[in-house]
Amino acid sequence: MTDELYPVPAEWAEKAIVNAERYAAKYRESVEDPDGFWRREAQRIDWIKPFTTVKETSFHEDDFNIRWFGDGSLNLSANCLDRHLAERGSATAIIWEADDPNDRGMTISYREHDRRALAGSRQPADGVLVRKAVAFMHRPTHTLTNNLPMITHRLSSTVFIHRLRRFHKICVIGGYSPHVVGGSGAGVWNDRERDVQARRGIDRSAHW
Numbered sequence: 001m002t003d004e005l006y007p008v009p010a011e012w013a014e015k016a017i018v019n020a021e022r023y024a025a026k027y028r029e030s031v032e033d034p035d036g037f038w039r040r041e042a043q044r045i046d047w048i049k050p051f052t053t054v055k056e057t058s059f060h061e062d063d064f065n066i067r068w069f070g071d072g073s074l075n076l077s078a079n080c081l082d083r084h085l086a087e088r089g090s091a092t093a094i095i096w097e098a099d100d101p102n103d104r105g106m107t108i109s110y111r112e113h114d115r116r117a118l119a120g121s122r123q124p125a126d127g128v129l130v131r132k133a134v135a136f137m138h139r140p141t142h143t144l145t146n147n148l149p150m151i152t153h154r155l156s157s158t159v160f161i162h163r164l165r166r167f168h169k170i171c172v173i174g175g176y177s178p179h180v181v182g183g184s185g186a187g188v189w190n191d192r193e194r195d196v197q198a199r200r201g202i203d204r205s206a207h208w
Helices: 010-015 018-033 032-042 077-082 083-089 110-117 128-136 150-162 183-195
Strands: 054-056 067-069 092-096 106-109 141-144 170-174 196-200
Touching: 018 032, 032 110, 077 150, 083 110, 092 110, 092 150, 106 110, 110 150, 141 150
Parallel strands: 141 170, 141 196
Antiparallel strands: 054 067, 092 106
């Protein structure tokens, strides 16, 4: 750990979406009028069914409940990917860096991300693997777990699943310590699968 500070280059600061002053103003607004603030911020994304209630909260022990935009509905794929294709298809959507500094990272455009997420994709662990898992899903309420580590295929397969728009629950299981993924920790993994009542899962044959 070092206390050395690296000042932001002036040309970067000029292009910043949020500077210190704007951040302070937004924070103040969120504290003074949280309902109005989040109602306005939520307009930045596309809604299939617009919400009417921003949040419903109860912190009583016998009735604990926190719901945001509870009566609205939206689609992850449409907001994270689809709506950017027409005008920003060639722009960078994902910057992926490997754990090993000696390994080459990659950048993926919105258009390439879309191609990877298509049902007809031939990329390993993308469309083909997902379709094989989905083939066994006979009921729309069944849970499909995505057990892939933090690689680009995890994002592609997640977007594909959301595009189906027929699953009520999708559980992305994180945590890839040796205690979870192998050896005596296999039981921990099974417990997670059972907790969400998963019928099928997307996994990998090797660990990075």
